[in-house]
Each structure stands twice: as structure tokens, then as C-alpha cells.
Amino acid sequence: MTDMNTEYTVSVDNEVIEFMKKMDKKELKLDIILTGGGCCPFFDVSEIDFGKPEQADLYDVYEQDDIKLNISKKTKVIEPVLHFKLKEKFGGEMIYVEGLDVKQQYFDE
Numbered sequence: 001m002t003d004m005n006t007e008y009t010v011s012v013d014n015e016v017i018e019f020m021k022k023m024d025k026k027e028l029k030l031d032i033i034l035t036g037g038g039c040c041p042f043f044d045v046s047e048i049d050f051g052k053p054e055q056a057d058l059y060d061v062y063e064q065d066d067i068k069l070n071i072s073k074k075t076k077v078i079e080p081v082l083h084f085k086l087k088e089k090f091g092g093e094m095i096y097v098e099g100l101d102v103k104q105q106y107f108d109e
Contacts, residue, residue, distance in 0.1 A: 008081060010082045011083045016095055017064070019086050019093055027052055027070065029053050029070045030097060031047045032072045060073060069084070076100060079099035082100070
């Protein structure tokens with residue numbers, strides 16, 4: 001089992017900030033979803049989405065360069081820095097996060 005880091009910093013690459021500005025988005029939400037069961041084991045996946053959370057009290061809020069990051073309090077951070085990056089995928093760009101203890105990451109526009 002991986003130890004969870006309860007004291008971490010958040011970093012957002014400039015490419016992510018520019019990507020969000022290009023899409024006219026100022027807020028990002030990181031959710032952790034438990035999936036699996038039945039014949040499969042349970043595991044956590046992350047989902048990154050634009051917009052505000054419905055229940056703000058379930059998120060920690062960080063700000064960088066006029067971008068607001070809502071990070072689920074269920075996030076299992078295993079590195080000193082939770083790092084938001086941009087990468088090419090399927091002919092487009094997607095935001096992903098380094099420093100999480102998850103099986104998969106999803107980006108939903």
C-alpha cells in the first residue's frame with residue numbers, strides 16, 4: 001500500500017493555463033471515483049473536468065494565474081507536488097496529473 005501525502009503543493013504548467021485560456025475556462029475539477037466490483041477488484045480513477053463542483057465543501061481549492069483548481073478531498077497524493085500537465089492524446093490535448101495514486105486518469109471536456 002502506498003502512503004498518502006497529506007502535505008503537498010500544487011503546480012500547473014503554463015501549457016495547461018494557456019490551454020484553458022484558449023478554451024475560455026477558468027476552473028478545473030479533479031474527482032476521484034471508485035470503480036470495479038463484482039468479478040473485478042475495486043480501484044480509484046481520476047477524472048478532470050472543467051467547471052465548479054456541485055458540493056464545494058468536498059474539495060480543496062488552489063489558485064494559480066487566475067485558474068481555480070478544485071481538488072477532491074478523496075485525492076490520494078503520493079508525491080510532494082500534485083502536478084497538472086498537458087499531453088497529446090488521440091490527436092488532441094488532454095490535462096493529466098502526476099503525483100496521484102490511481103489506476104487510470106480521464107479527462108472530460
